[in-house]
Amino acid sequence: MINNIYPWQEALFSQWMHAGTARHHALLLHGKAGIGKLAFAQAMAASLLCLQPQANAMACGECGSCHWLSEGAHPDFREITPEDDDNADGSKKKTRKRQQILIDQIRALNDYLALTSHRVDGMRVVLIHPLEAMNVAASNALLKLLEEPPQRTQFLLVSHQRQALLPTILSRCMQVDMPVPTREQGLQWLQAQSVTQPEWIWHYSGGAPTSVQQEDLDWYVWYQQWSPHLSRGSAMDIVAAGPVLLKQGMEHAIQVLQKWLLDIWLARHAQPLRYHPSEANTLQMLAAKLDVTRLLAFQQQLNRFKMTAQHSLNQELQLEQLLLQYKKLFG
Template structure:
């Protein structure tokens, strides 16, 4: 864990929660859209709570506790997230992240919390993310812990989809809506990080730039590779486009299509573009040829696909079929 600092747009909230001290709720549910830095906030808070010599409410980065955290080996800290599992794909072995937090992980947490903390008067911090990844059994096991919280234990629960959580869990937490960066805060922060193409990233991430940064991938370079394919509309070369689009996995490919189609739709209705402001001319060209009913049906298909798309096999084939659908929405528009 390297990040022990919250993002600038979170500074006020961070200070408030750190100052709350004893009056802080034992379970904070940090919720909000993906990519605004909720997890970093939770980790920074964990570090500050555990730090032996915090400076102005922040972790010092120097003490034994901060050192343990950075090594991922703090005895009074547990971070729970879906675990990796090995799967075989053809002859290749692959490691993937599971989709769910399993009950065994929460049972292990019970065992851990039944022991006393490492430091006699010290805090323990439990960070769970994303909370909606817990299946029902795991949720119910967690509920018991939230109902009868162990002493001096802070739960930090991170969720991108609060609506997917059980009401019983919600009722046991203090819900904290996480702030989103304003455009100037976001751009300023990206410039300080030395990020290339900050304005492009700001728009393409929908004002939530953190997700894009967490990958090692150069998003802008990838965008420049796939974008020419999408621009071709009915003339898209499916065979050439699939390997480019699938590079970051099926979920990312679907997201790329969804963002592009939303802007096609906006362009049809002469609305300001959301993700591709620099593609106005190309989008207008496509908007002139699109069949709106097919566009809407395809968008719905993508939404459904996203919900069910955990199939590890044949992703290329699936994407190929989606791109054939994509072609069709720009074909044979009847003359008015």
């Protein structure tokens, strides 16, 4: 698992691992979601901590350090990410995924870094992801650490949204533009994952396919269920469509609508479709009936709903409202 980098990252991996002392103490790995940035950072951490890295610079997977890391117990490694909220009774059931990295997490990191590393000459590695999840207080606390970096400490910072980061943080990092797969690399990799319809997934993921590993979801099967509903435009049956779209939760439902609408908009402007090229005929028919002014308002509404999607109390009702607006787009 710690050696799971993607084929399109191999050259960059070797470049960074061989940089040695020339490597900046804080690397900001940025790029769109779904291209494998976190896997790259994890492999880098493993390699830096490994006692006997392989010739290709990957961690050996067998030494004491690698064992500690795979058990989540390495004394010289810290991973910081939004934590789940615990229930008051201490049970782990129904925890809500937190959105933010909090200042207490960075304070704890600061205390930890004030201690010396476990190994006398060893590295310490700090992995923070996604960096944009830090609130302002946490960002400022991290900034202090980056300004006066502790000895022999490598910060690996992962971000999907560099534009959301404080400029002061950016100025303290070396920014690494993470490689995206070529179409050929992406398709080859998807085929090796034995997903159904690699070609379709390649398009639907917008060329960022690695999330198929994290999500327990057959995107193509689900698509076959929702697309007939959305294809009906103003004649769509909301009562039938709602539950199908909500199967994977509100966030995914909104994403489906956003991608579908973008392609309708592209069809309207005679541009190549991005996510559903196999639906060209349907999307062109919908585009011909589209009320463009309403589309813009609807897209803004979708963006607003997306921000609250995880906390929404009545998702069925919210989605019904959205689908009603969707029908009205087509006159």
